[in-house]
Amino acid sequence: MTTRWLTPEEQRAWRAYIAASQLLEDAIDRQLQQEAGMPHLFYSVLANLSEAPDRRLRMTDLAESLKITRSRLTYAVTRLERDGLVRRENCRWDKRSSLAVLTDAGTAVLERTAPGHVETVRANLFDRLTPEQVRQLEEICTGITRGLQGDDAEAGVGDVPWRRRSSCSSSRPTDS
Template structure:
């Protein structure tokens, strides 16, 4: 069987993807560090909690939504607890699992930081693109997600489920 190498266009695209996946988190981290003294990973945890109707999520669900391992999430939540932005409680559903709860102070952080974060995402990702390019990027990423997760078991539904 003959090895199929990436052609020149595929190689250019692949290397651009690698560069973007390195530079984008760095840029978003820099904005969040400057505006709130937190990492992008910590902000995502706060955002996922803020999007819950109860301002809380089971730790296992939060790890999946924040794209963090259980261990990394535990450390992130501990740092957020130290700042008074999150607290952990026992699940009232079964008493076994832990739930992370966004505090009022955490809500204040999300409300104050979110506009700058949205501006940073827009500036880094969408402003350089035409509407057609942005649509094509969304379509392309959707196709890749389908290939990587055909049964949708690894991702969170966009409707919050």
């Protein structure tokens, strides 16, 4: 089977994407490490909880929403719990589950650091995009996501064994 190599346009796009995502994530991580003392993922955990009804979420749902492994989330929550920003609670209906709950301290950290975070995202991303490009980016990314966790067809070489179930989402300025 002969490989369908990337076309020159695709190569350029791919390289540009790799570079941009690397640099962007680095910048955001650096900023959050500075201002909030935690990496982007941990901040996203707090942000996600803050938007959840009752500020709490099952570990699995949270992991699903963040697109990370449960193992990775366990580590993050453990650290955030140690810092008093999150607390674990047992689920009353399913004794296997545990809930991550945003504490008041966690809320405070979020409120204090959200402006700086949003500013960084803005400065490095949205201030450089036209409204049209914002739309394009969303379109492109939702397409990729759909493909990778397939609401439709299965495609791709790799596949994720854990999937399914979605939960809350809404809007709030805290951002992810």
